[in-house]
Amino acid sequence: MGSYRGLTWDHPRGRDALVEASVRRGIDLVWEVQPLSGFESTPISELAERYDVIVLDHPHLGDAKEHLQPVDELLEGEFVGPSVASYRLDGHLWALPLDAATQVAATRTDLAGPPPRLWREVVELSRAAPVALSVAGPHALLTFSSISVALGEEPTFAPTDTAHRALELMTDLTTRAPRHTRSLDPIALLDTMVADDTIAHCPLIYGYVNYAPTVTFTDAPSERPGSRPGSTIGGTGLAITRRCRPTAELLDHLRWLLSATAQEMFVPQYSGQPARLSAWTSDAVNVRTGDFYRGTLRTISEAWVRPRQPGYIEFQTAASEVARDVVYGEVTATAGLDRIATLWKGIGDE
Known part of the structure; x- marks a missing residue:
């Protein structure tokens, strides 16, 4: 023994x-x-x-x-x-x-009403209720990756049109997101959703069954009805x-x-x-x-798997910093995507 x-x-x-x-x-x-x-x-x-x-x-x-x-x-x-x-x-x-676990949608239905199913519905909701993105730590890159998947393209970390659209969507939502949510990781975001009424909806956040059923968890948003829910x-x-x-x-x-x-x-x-x-x-x-599990089963069934190569964790950390700079308006999407592509190429050259 x-x-x-x-x-x-x-x-x-x-x-x-x-x-x-x-x-x-x-x-x-x-x-x-x-x-x-x-x-x-x-x-x-x-x-x-x-x-x-x-x-x-x-x-x-x-x-x-x-x-x-x-x-x-x-x-x-x-x-x-x-x-x-x-x-x-x-x-x-x-x-x-x-x-x-995978990124799913989390909703306070008493504040937001029925959970939005499409990204355009998330944008509409953000104009009427507090919607937060998960962008602290590595989650800026993970959110970017998942939106790219929803828009029809698994991440290659190249400056594609889809990548531009994903960052533009994140930037738009960030302009209306409660400012205090920027530094919150998924656990802190969910703690806040339970503790007060300052967050009505998170369209992409790692699901934690511990917060159900106070928070309603549903599939991650799709671009159009029936298309793949983007999640990492x-x-x-x-x-x-x-x-x-x-x-x-x-x-x-x-x-x-x-x-x-x-x-x-x-x-x-x-x-x-x-x-x-x-x-x-x-x-x-x-x-x-x-119904935490059945309510998010489709999303996890179709979730994207991140690369598993040496140096990826360091890339994820650095690329998340760049993605945050873009969504906070400190650099352009074009400059940010070029920087992410360079960081990714650096792993391949090692």
Whole structure:
């Protein structure tokens, strides 16, 4: 029987079910936490030297893969959208899809009325009620990418007409967005939506079941009826580091966390957001959350997967700064897109 250290993110959704499962199942896997931002500020190589199991997001794989063990043999069952595909790279699965999330629409229907379904309806609503974009931290680039998808073009980070349209839409909405929302990450935006009436709608924000049903979550906006809702998948996966010497007991525990039993009952009971498809379509799971899962299933099923190459996280951070400069009117869309293209080319040249 081994003793293991795990690292996850400091939020009930990322922490509570994992901690409780270790206690309930009597496995010596102690979970430590750090803020979401910590995963970007601390290299995965350093974390992999200190922890046996790490909860991470798929864009980190390019930098993390050489420090992880493949987990292909641990995966069983069907998971929502591209959750599994996002952790597959170079012929192997590098993390188990524990938690599924993507950008969806969040609405205070008492303030905004029925959630808008199309981007033109979002613009119309923004003229009558407080509509906020999620642009803090990496979310400026993620919002830009998702709008590009909705407009019919998966991001290439080149200065295309679609990219221009996406930034112009963001800029237009930002001119009317409540100013205090500019610096708020998704959790802070949702906290604000629950706490007061200063945000009626966020058209693209990572879904957190913890805020349902006070906040109504629906599919991300499309450009036209029936077209693809633009969204960039997030969520987290369980990765085993190369320093770990997993026992059969640890491997069985990780399999259990992704089982139908755990994903449909245990994980939702302890603030988690499951990734297994059967949980997303379960009547029992949805009835407690105002149909959070069924209401956003189409969006996550068609969500875009970010690149997983070395240097992507640094690119995402730098490109988000540029996107913010554009939507705040500090640089033109043309200059901003040229800068983003240069940053992207810099990764390819490394």
